[in-house]
Amino acid sequence: MGCGNSKVPLEASKKGYVGVVQSLVAFSKAHDDSDEPKKCSEKGRGPWFSTGVKSREPASSSQQPILRDGRQQDKAVKYKDKFDPRVTARYDIKALIGRGSFSRVVRVEHRATRQPFAIKMMEVEAPGGREVCASELAVLQRVSHANVIQLMEVFQFPQRVYMVLELATGGELLDRVVSRGHFTERDATQALRMALAGVGYLHNLGITHRDLKPENLLYYHPGADSRLLVTDFGLATFGGTGPELPDRNTSDEGDRTSVGRSWSLRTTCGTPEYLAPEVLLRRPYSCAVDMWALGVIAYIVLSGSMPFEDDSRTRLYRSILRGKYSFHGDQCNLGTSEPSLPPSERQPWPSVSNLAKDFIQRLLASDSAARLTADQATRHSWVVTMAAGSSTRNLHRSISQNLRQRASRSSSRCPSSNASSCHASSTEPGKADVCGK
Numbered sequence: 001m002g003c004g005n006s007k008v009p010l011e012a013s014k015k016g017y018v019g020v021v022q023s024l025v026a027f028s029k030a031h032d033d034s035d036e037p038k039k040c041s042e043k044g045r046g047p048w049f050s051t052g053v054k055s056r057e058p059a060s061s062s063q064q065p066i067l068r069d070g071r072q073q074d075k076a077v078k079y080k081d082k083f084d085p086r087v088t089a090r091y092d093i094k095a096l097i098g099r100g101s102f103s104r105v106v107r108v109e110h111r112a113t114r115q116p117f118a119i120k121m122m123e124v125e126a127p128g129g130r131e132v133c134a135s136e137l138a139v140l141q142r143v144s145h146a147n148v149i150q151l152m153e154v155f156q157f158p159q160r161v162y163m164v165l166e167l168a169t170g171g172e173l174l175d176r177v178v179s180r181g182h183f184t185e186r187d188a189t190q191a192l193r194m195a196l197a198g199v200g201y202l203h204n205l206g207i208t209h210r211d212l213k214p215e216n217l218l219y220y221h222p223g224a225d226s227r228l229l230v231t232d233f234g235l236a237t238f239g240g241t242g243p244e245l246p247d248r249n250t251s252d253e254g255d256r257t258s259v260g261r262s263w264s265l266r267t268t269c270g271t272p273e274y275l276a277p278e279v280l281l282r283r284p285y286s287c288a289v290d291m292w293a294l295g296v297i298a299y300i301v302l303s304g305s306m307p308f309e310d311d312s313r314t315r316l317y318r319s320i321l322r323g324k325y326s327f328h329g330d331q332c333n334l335g336t337s338e339p340s341l342p343p344s345e346r347q348p349w350p351s352v353s354n355l356a357k358d359f360i361q362r363l364l365a366s367d368s369a370a371r372l373t374a375d376q377a378t379r380h381s382w383v384v385t386m387a388a389g390s391s392t393r394n395l396h397r398s399i400s401q402n403l404r405q406r407a408s409r410s411s412s413r414c415p416s417s418n419a420s421s422c423h424a425s426s427t428e429p430g431k432a433d434v435c436g437k
């Protein structure tokens with residue numbers, strides 16, 4: 001279940017990782033006209049080799065039911081032809097999972113071990129594909145954490161890159177919220193703690209994700225004890241973490257590599273509803289943008305509605321810059337034509353604790369320097385007390401109702417007049433003049 005518009009892509013021709021796949025292609029052409037994938041047994045030596053299958057325990061086949069097999073399998077047959085035979089010699093393609101802007105993701109089985117994996121096939125030659133692929137690979141080849149999707153092996157050819165990934169079969173974060181019959185603040189903190197663990201790990205490595213949203217948080221398996229995995233590193237970058245740079249304005253037009261929180265990033269990218277104010281203001285920004293996005297995610301998980309939403313991009317950005325959200329409900333939901341629940345029951349916020357609201361407010365702080373870091377967020381009283389306590393207040397009905405209504409009105413979103421009248425200013429006002437330019 002998705003929340004948000006299509007993403008704002010990486011600005012073209014930035015320095016940094018663009019060159020990685022180019023050099024990979026050049027390397028491949030210069031050294032091997034037969035288009036043979038480069039092999040290596042070790043991670044981290046460079047992007048132009050297969051890393052060899054890693055040994056993280058895959059989900060068992062009994063933990064696979066979420067993938068819808070019928071039509072996907074037919075499509076998989078179609079996509080099999082597009083796969084390089086050197087990949088299909090090793091992996092049996094079972095079903096199509098989904099498509100991204102530059103990618104197709106299929107469920108596969110390792111022919112020798114019968115272990116299930118996902119393969120993300122990326123079109124390197126599509127416009128913009130090179131940058132996205134290079135960013136994703138550069139990050140995936142360096143990470144290993146229980147809450148971050150694990151790269152197992154890579155096959156790289158001039159036109160396509162095949163990333164063999166851990167297979168996540170538990171579905172997206174919000175799908176699970178809806179599919180459960182019961183959802184409490186405690187459940188929310190459990191999910192957020194896992195997301196924070198993954199994001200904190202990335203930040204400690206100097207990586208900023210830049211496209212955190214519920215769709216990019218996948219459960220490893222359908223069981224209640226599943227890990228939650230941060231996925232989709234197409235917009236991720238090295239930088240934005242580490243000691244603050246002495247001169248915040250020295251950055252060139254591209255992102256910089258650096259090793260907490262340095263305001264070293266400049267590229268405007270991400271998904272509109274999740275963009276932090278500093279990104280919209282085109283100021284140098286840091287990994288704090290991920291913490292803002294986690295604030296948006298926390299708001300959605302607890303209410304089923306978006307803190308910032310508008311059909312008009314300009315108005316959406318203006319509300320973000322004004323910090324214009326409220327804990328009083330979502331006018332868009334109130335305005336729907338089939339209100340199967342009375343407004344009081346569509347409003348989870350009166351039932352949500354003040355601590356939870358405080359958590360969100362500290363993440364949705366317009367001043368990025370005041371925003372919680374991943375480590376601070378993990379130690380926030382709401383996360384600590386809810387994880388230890390047993391909150392029984394069931395928010396499920398109103399959250400899932402709101403989420404379903406959002407999904408069903410995706411083609412006819414609520415009138416903007418409603419949206420602009422429904423939010424009260426709650427954080428730093430006064431920045432609206434900057435937006436819409």
Ligand SMILES: Nc1ncnc2c1ncn2[C@@H]1O[C@H](COP(=O)(O)OP(=O)(O)OP(=O)(O)O)[C@@H](O)[C@H]1O
Nearest residue numbers: 097098099100101102103105118165166167168232
């Ligand atoms: N390792 C994985 N296991 C299971 N499903 C996955 C895995 N990786 C990606 N997916 C799913 O495959 C689909 C396509 O993912 P992909 O990352 O290629 O694109 P996207 O993020 O949906 O789109 P875009 O590239 O435009 O951001 C999504 O539904 C995603 O949840």
